[in-house]
Amino acid sequence: MTSKEKKPKISIIGLGxxxxxxxxxxxxxxxxxxxxxxxxxxxxxxxxGIIPFYEPKLQNFLDDTLKADSLKFTADLKYALLNSxxxxxxxxxxxxxxxxxxxxxxKSAAKKIQKFLKLKEKYHLLVVKSTVxxxxxxxxxxxxxxxxxxxxxxxxxxxxxxxxxxSAIEDILHPHLIVIGEYDRKAGxxxxxxxxxxxxxxxEIIHTDITxxxxxxxxxxxxxxxxxxxxxxxxxxxxxxxxxxxxTIAKAIGKDPRIGPLFLQAGPGFGGxxxxxxxxALINFSNKFEKTNELFKAVLRVNQNQPVKIIxxxxxxNVLKKNKTISILGLAFKKDTDDIRAAVxxxxxxxxxxxxxxxKVYDPMAMDNFxxxxxxxxxxxxxxxxxxxxxxxxxxxxxxxxxxxxKPEKFKKLMKTPNVIDARRILDPKKFSGINFKAVxxxxxxx
Ligand code: UGA
Numbered sequence: 001m002t003s004k005e006k007k008p009k010i011s012i013i014g015l016g017x018x019x020x021x022x023x024x025x026x027x028x029x030x031x032x033x034x035x036x037x038x039x040x041x042x043x044x045x046x047x048x049g050i051i052p053f054y055e056p057k058l059q060n061f062l063d064d065t066l067k068a069d070s071l072k073f074t075a076d077l078k079y080a081l082l083n084s085x086x087x088x089x090x091x092x093x094x095x096x097x098x099x100x101x102x103x104x105x106x107k108s109a110a111k112k113i114q115k116f117l118k119l120k121e122k123y124h125l126l127v128v129k130s131t132v133x134x135x136x137x138x139x140x141x142x143x144x145x146x147x148x149x150x151x152x153x154x155x156x157x158x159x160x161x162x163x164x165x166x167s168a169i170e171d172i173l174h175p176h177l178i179v180i181g182e183y184d185r186k187a188g189x190x191x192x193x194x195x196x197x198x199x200x201x202x203x204e205i206i207h208t209d210i211t212x213x214x215x216x217x218x219x220x221x222x223x224x225x226x227x228x229x230x231x232x233x234x235x236x237x238x239x240x241x242x243x244x245x246x247x248t249i250a251k252a253i254g255k256d257p258r259i260g261p262l263f264l265q266a267g268p269g270f271g272g273x274x275x276x277x278x279x280x281a282l283i284n285f286s287n288k289f290e291k292t293n294e295l296f297k298a299v300l301r302v303n304q305n306q307p308v309k310i311i312x313x314x315x316x317x318n319v320l321k322k323n324k325t326i327s328i329l330g331l332a333f334k335k336d337t338d339d340i341r342a343a344v345x346x347x348x349x350x351x352x353x354x355x356x357x358x359x360k361v362y363d364p365m366a367m368d369n370f371x372x373x374x375x376x377x378x379x380x381x382x383x384x385x386x387x388x389x390x391x392x393x394x395x396x397x398x399x400x401x402x403x404x405x406x407k408p409e410k411f412k413k414l415m416k417t418p419n420v421i422d423a424r425r426i427l428d429p430k431k432f433s434g435i436n437f438k439a440v441x442x443x444x445x446x447x
Contacts, residue, residue: 010031012088022088024169033065084124095281101281117148123154124155222282245441272333307344307347317393328397329396330397331397335400358379359379366398393419394411422438
């Protein structure tokens, strides 16, 4: 496929956060696109333009592409495969209990794809986007398609995704890199040809073997997790050193080009559906290779303990008592999403409930998801003010822009006692010196 050739027809198998974002951007770029999912309810909602989660720009892209008729949705995998040339396999690979990933969905999807592609006489490119443990594509998926690959009717490549929740569409439109895992150049070139049609200026592409591409995905997320656990470890030291501030330290070391400024924001620990899951999966996968994963285990341990460090800050205000009320601002695992998967807010809420505290919560987007989880055990507020009113301590857990603008006067006016803990470092400590203020990585005031 070259840029002058006819655009391939695309199918996206699995319409979770990654699959749906890829589907709408392909359709927006003028590729005839079919999104397919086994969830009939999701499909019927998507046909009506209803998205099952919040992601900036997604709704606009969906509305536009449905109107332009460039995006179709179906639960019929056979139809999707027979009417497309290239499929992105985006089904979920959720964590299993032991930290491994659960391959059930991807195996079952691959089996069905194999069955239907057999009915096709034209070439089909299957692109594995789902995050899978190294060697899964080689040992589990490719063998199912061996005959078709030998007859040059099918090729399989791996193509890990680096998009972030909250900026998924932008990340697809402007990736820093494309990684193509291939067993031969011809297979990889097919995918490169598609990308030449997708992008006006082709982003950098690294071609590699299939298993390295799978490992690159884990390496990427594990390195990001490592940076966060590193800075959080230092932040916990700062809290014991009067006058120090982790933000200044992060700023200083971030200027060293060998370190870089990103992902050095101290906080309550990383959450979401990716970093914790991928770190655990890499640890589990590498357990079989002696002493290869000590660093990764430490990164995970630091993260698991970080919410406890936040509770220690609460202790300093002497509010961990039965009759006290804690207001939590921010439930989503980061801003600009309603996702609470592995969010620190869950762990902290559970810890506080155990201590018998009254908990009030507010988040601009994630209230419904949190309500599904905690039901009537906590109080759900419809505004920041309502959440702060008559409370003994406010804990900020997500870096929403609306929280960044908060002034000390508001806390003073509304709360029973203006105790504030900024677990995201979004408030200026100098401006908050008039109230009881503590923050992650902020040393106590010099005596
Ligand atoms: C992450 C990666 O950043 C993406 O590149 C990757 O494609 C994606 O996982 C995936 O595997 O699908 P995401 O889970 O959307 O993306 O979230 P991040 O922006 O990486 O944030 C993860 C967590 O780390 C959040 O809880 C965030 O608040 C926290 N974080 C991030 C910090 O505590 N400090 C930082 O400096 C940065």
